[in-house]
Structures are given as C-alpha cells and as structure tokens.
Amino acid sequence: MSLRHAILGFLAIKPMSGYDLRKHMDASVRHFWPADQAQIYRTLQALEAEGLVSVEDTDNSRQRRVHSATPAGLAALDDWLRTVQPVEDSREPFLIKMFFGDRIGPDGVRDLLLARRVEAEEMLATLRGIAASIPPKGDLGLRLRRATLLSGLRHVEAEIQWINETLQELD
Amino acid sequence: MSLRHAILGFLAIKPMSGYDLRKHMDASVRHFWPADQAQIYRTLQALEAEGLVSVEDTDNSRQRRVHSATPAGLAALDDWLRTVQPVEDSREPFLIKMFFGDRIGPDGVRDLLLARRVEAEEMLATLRGIAASIPPKGDLGLRLRRATLLSGLRHVEAEIQWINETLQELD
C-alpha cells in the first residue's frame, strides 16, 4: 500500500502525468521503492476512482493526463505518513543461499560473497555520488531526502562489513 | 523463486511434511524469509508436479505427507545456490514516509523515528539472544547459519545508527 502514498506525495509537490511520475520516482526513490510503469498507471486509475486524485486531460492537444492530489488525497497521505506501522519484514534470497551454502562448499560460498561485494561496492559508489551532490544543509524536506539516501548508504556499508566478516569466517 | 529453493534446502537435510517445514522455517529463516503456510503447501505441490520432490503418503496411518528432495531436486537446488544473481532491490515503506516527512513536520518525523528505534532495539535483542545460543565454532553449515543471523544483526545495528543520526539532523 506504499506506492499509492508515494504517488500522492509526488503529486502533492506538483501535478504530473504518469510518465513524469515514473521519471521522478526513478530518479529519487528507486533505491528504496522501485516502481513499475504499468503499476504506476494502474494505481493512478485506482486513486482517481477513489477521488484521491483528479485528472486534467489533454495538456494543449497532447495525449497526456496530468494528475493532481485532491484535498481528500492530501488528507489520506498525511494520515498515512503519521501512522506508525510495524517494521516490514525483509526477504533476502542471498541469505537463503548462505543458509544452505555448505552444499556448495567454501569455494562456492566465497564466489557468491565476492560477487556480492562487487555489487555492493558499486552501489556504495553510486549512493556516495548522489549524496555528494546534495547540499548538507537546507530545509526539512531536503534534509529528510538526504537522510533516505544516507539510510541506503549505511545499509550498504553494513553489508560490505558483513561480507568481509563472513569471508574471514570462511578460512 | 526463493521459497522453492528454501524448501528444497530443508528437504535436502531431511524429509519432512509441509507442517514440519513451516515450523523449521519459522524457527530459522523467518527473519530473512518469512513463509506463509498456504504458500508452502502450494509450492510443495508445484515442486512435486515438476518431479523435484517426491511424496511418501501416510506415515503410519496418519494423514501426513512426507516430502523428500529427488535427485533432480537436489541438482536444481545446487544449480540455484551456485548462480550469482543481481542484488534484489529492497522496498522500504518507512523511507517513503521519511521522503515526504516535511508534510508532517519535525515532530511528526521524530515520532516515527522513535517508534522505529523501539522496534529495531527489540529486534536487536532478539537476534543477539539467538546469536548467543549458537556456538561460535562448528562446521561450515553451522558457521554459515550463524552468518545469516549476523547479517540481520549488522543491518539492525546500521538501522539504529542511522535513526540516531537522523534524529540529530532534526534539531
């Protein structure tokens, strides 16, 4: 039920088409909420049917549907934002491989860990790059957006630390 | 596609009923792969249909279906274990709330962070408890199972660190 609210959040900033939404989400929240194009459009339709979003058709003769959050939509967004929810449980296929790793022996496991470290380090570089481009000061919104990036960063760092720990454990 | 392999992994250790499977998974991999009962039974059916699992009906007149991994099942498991897969992308509803946190102001955001820290600290205590009960040495299998726990631990620690960082940022 988060995509609905992510969409409402973006539309609260400014009205947009589904296409714009996809671009914006891809550029800013993809690392903690990857959004599928088809899913965005379908959610937009549902939101419209519920009266949480209104649509202004045809932006100067182009086939383009600009969506805005209605007052009801903003209220629903803020309610959701304020609601404390239990921590969602994560699914980590990689840990399943580790759990049964004895079947492929220490060398097999080491291969998996090394490959994962490469990916984690790429992610680290990417996130650090983006983080560096955000000014450390600013208003609440900007500082919180920076914080979501930092969260990704901290977790990737933890992942690399754990990989190194586990590699040592393997010897 | 991980539940199938988790199931094969458990059946490779010893033949089990769906019921046992659920119990075992709940006790060992739940923190990185929570498994739904209905899903376990349906996956077992699919696995059986594909010949990756065989079933021995009626264990002494009880209505109980004991499943074993077939040679094909073990081969499929090991193939999967050895396959390097791209890092799965995570979904973090909480970060969406942070991203749009300016709508509920610093106090609203602080409430969310504090509530989350409570949950994270409970998780930390739980994982530490389990980790303490596992001997630090042992064979590869045991050390890897311990490592999956350590992974959870490292990430929860990182989460708490980030929460504290972000709370400071709020002032």
Added chain:
DNA sequence: CTGCAATATAGGACTTGTCATATAAGATAA
C-alpha cells in the same frame, strides 16, 4: 521526408504472496 527515439498511456497474462476459512484426526485436560 523518413525513420528513429522519446513521450505517453494502457491492458493481458502471470507470479508470488497474504488472509481467511474449511476440514479432519489425534492428544490432553477438565
């Protein structure tokens, strides 16, 4: 002016997982 990339929306088929509920047998405690 033609072909190609980008803009823009949408639906079908499918997968994975969730939640609720049904069913039935054996074990145990009041």
Added chain:
DNA sequence: TTATCTTATATGACAAGTCCTATATTGCAG
C-alpha cells in the same frame, strides 16, 4: 466424555507487482 489444542493439509479470493505488448504522438537527425 466433552471440549479444546495441536497436528496436518488444502482451497478460494484477493493484492501487489512484473513482463510483455500494443498504440499513438511528437520532435529530431540524417
């Protein structure tokens, strides 16, 4: 003995998301 708990399996309805494909327009480069 009756009620209840645990063991044990299964299905229906649904939600969320993925992947693929279709369609149409606009703008730009060759």
